[in-house]
Amino acid sequence: MKKAATIVWFRRDLRLQDNPALAAALERGAPIVPVYLFSPEEEGDWQPGGASRWWLHHALASLRDALLEQGLSLVLQRGASLAGLRKLAAQSGADAVFWNRRYEPAIKARDSDIKSALREDGLEARSFNGSLMWEPHEISTQNGDPYKVFTPFWKSVRARPAPAPCPLPDTEWLGLDNPPAGCDLDALALLPTLDWADDFAERWTPTLEGATAALEEFLDGPIKGYPDRRNHPARKGTSRLSPYLASGQLGPRQVWAAVHAAGAADSQAGYKFLSEIGWREFAYHLLVHFPKTPDTALYDKYADFPWQPDAGQLRAWQRGQTGYPIIDAGMRELWNTGWMHNRVRMIVASLLVKHLLQPWQEGARWFWDTLVDADLASNTMGWQWSAGCGADAAPYFRIFNPILQGEKFDPQGSYVKRWVPELKDLPAKYIHSPWEAPADVLHKAGLRLGDNYPQPIVEHKAGRERALAALQSNKMRNETRDKASSQ
């Protein structure tokens, strides 16, 4: 007797390899109905942003092609997930729905409801771990609490065996004779209507082949000098794997295994890189255990921090018009390519929350909308770290000096010149502090500060002191309040 079909619900696991839900469906030996349901309204306040949607469009096209090679046609649908799955089950006669877990608070809650509802319908509903090395709820301190500091978290997970990628069973790929029809990829309207993303395609290959190639390329070269080179935004020193991990075109177990297979895992550089996979795991650990953190500071004492919201300052930062070359280069790289170098992410974040006293949530929101690698766990952790209000936060006095950071990590100014063409004729000596250049140098470089390039939005020293004062006043207010409440 022919078995009823299995629905494989693809989400942020847009790959065939190392995909436990797909592997389990194959093992079942029944025809497979692969589906992607686009339901952004179910993602609460954190619906995919413009850059993520651009990536998603191409990732779906790539997945569709890969499935087609196996004789399966990916069903695309827009609308409510549960209704879509029910309809699909009825159309295809499926008796099971398999998927890989997601961990964003709104989606976790939705998926839990969907699982109950499908089971009440009499379907077999099963979820798997396809996105993480270690499930967040399986890791805890000796007291049973979640970790809030990276190093002990990392020690604890390193002591466990690293899970290997999930192999695809060697079985036949069965499809339905008459697979249900979905909509066209274009009908999901994932691509921007303006020409904003035109340059993305030059920078990225958002396909499954691109994912494999990026991993190989990194292990072939850049990983060797990783600890140092990764800090220089003008060089190709980082892995640039983040968008593949965010879309699930690569899983962390595949990356981990590839680092080992390349013999790099025992080197200092390899270890350093693997610890970045560890940071991603830590971010998910925090998101699952502290689900309010995408919007609210982890520590209550920062809940009423004296931010000074200012739409004009925020816009200048977003547009790369702050007058600090390394900041403006980073913000423009982000706008033009959907990505920003990690070192520069820290520098621009520090300026926004410290020098400009803008709420960290504004920065997180902008990154969310403009990054092709937007990931709620990593984005939340990173911004709270920068703002000093989250787990393992930077000490309050750690305020990045945008001039010094530029001089250290982009000494020739080549990164700045690439993204801020106004400064391309300025000598390296002044590239990170154009306002210090003598008048004749400025004239020769065609630079008129305040006219064709801004003056610094705030003087570094003044901004730093204002940030320290705000932190001081927040501390005082907390002490006063604690005193009052303890009496």
Added chain:
DNA sequence: TTTTGAGTTGTTCGA
């Protein structure tokens, strides 16, 4: 329960 060691990515100042 108490104690102890430690904590991603920095900057500034003065010798």
Added chain:
DNA sequence: GTCGAACAACTCAAA
């Protein structure tokens, strides 16, 4: 130019 210390106090996590 280079170097080391100071920058606060607090909380975490394990012993």
